[in-house]
Amino acid sequence: MRTLAFALRNTKEIIRDRLNLIFGIGFPVAILLLLTAIQANVPVELFVIDHLTPGVAVFGLSFVALFSGLLIAKDRSSSLMLRLFTSPLTSRDFIFGYTLPLFPMAALQIIFCFAFAVILGLKVNLNTLLSIVVLLPAALLFISIGLLCGSIFDEKQVGGICGALLTNLSAWLSGTWFDLDLVGGAFKKVAELLPFKHAVDAGRAAMSGAYQNIMPHLWWVIGYAVAMTIIAILVFTKKMSSDA
């Protein structure tokens, strides 16, 4: 009940911040449009739509991380949070109260991205739907990264870390824009240790019908998402006393 009451408040905050909502959903669509236009004018297969869509969907989620980080950082700096810290809300209520409304927003972003890809030529079949489902744990991962950053940093710092660092990490180390084998070496090894490439590969495996390849990648994403959520709860607990 307490978590739901807090989630309802956060839902209202998110819905009323239309600029972020439009930007979050619109950005992946703009990227898809741009890269498809490039593909139409080059003779080689650079950005094939069924390969590109899961990657752009994952990249778009980095803006959900930015959004969730800003939401929690902004709240932490307000006196409303002081009032909430003296209430019976626990740090778990806080983290889940933020995650619950952000998850549908992230899912909506993925669906919009795929829907626009269909307009650009992506075929709709069961694998397309499966790919959307497979990307949902990545949504949780990015939300938890945002919440962790928002629990540690202030509004300005979150803008830099989630807005610049995370978007670049998820862009370069996910294999969305180029094959990581082309770079190889330490770059590829680092990419394989991080969850972004695995999130994209799981989505691509689902899209191509290579079902046996989904879970080995998805476990990385789920593992990181669970770990990040637990760390966010622990950090938020610590911050509850130091922010007071």
Place this chain on the structure above:
Amino acid sequence: MIAIQTKNLTKTYKNKTAVNALNLSINQGELFALLGVNGAGKTTTIKMLSCLIKPTSGDAEVLGHSINKEPFAVKQQINVSPQETAVAPNLSVRENLEFIAGIYGNDRKTSIEKANKMIASFGLSGIEKDKAKTLSGGWQRRLSIAMALISEPKMLFLDEPTLGLDVIARRELWQVIEGLKGKITIILTTHYLEEAVALSDRIGIMARGELKAAGTADELMKQAGMDNFEDAFIKIAGEGGSGV
């Protein structure tokens, strides 16, 4: 019956002692004002008693529960109206009230009923649909106190409730606070001496983290050998140097 009993309550930050071995007793239903110059330790005391921060040493029993061992039980019975106006700016007056009722475990129906009651008793009906950020400072404070009371606390902490308000808004808020006297225990911090004298049953004067004296306004004037409360306050709070 005793509502608050502190036992050598102490808070230190690195080399600075914010509150030093505070021993204070407050009765149930009493309106107790904590006075002191900036840095006297008033807000730190309130933060410890409302379980926002942990004491470095010592303990306090709030409504029969230890703030060190049973903070959750304490939080369920108290509420706080922080120094700055602690409202959710993008929510309406009604939504703010229902939100706070919800995080104290009330279901939707009960939250609506309690919000109706608060709107009626605080005269908020004309502005119930207005977003909190559009209200004047006086109305925001009034809402902030209504939010603190919607959980039906047995104890209310009011931290500088009239700070920054014009004289009319301040007097209106005094009426609200006077209406609560005797019904619940109220701990009030303020810089305005006349406010403490007008509203409180007893007054505690803090200086440099220590409770210098406690009693009714008349008792404190008698103790200091002064004819007016301001002189009594200056004498008691200034004993042993200003500490600046």
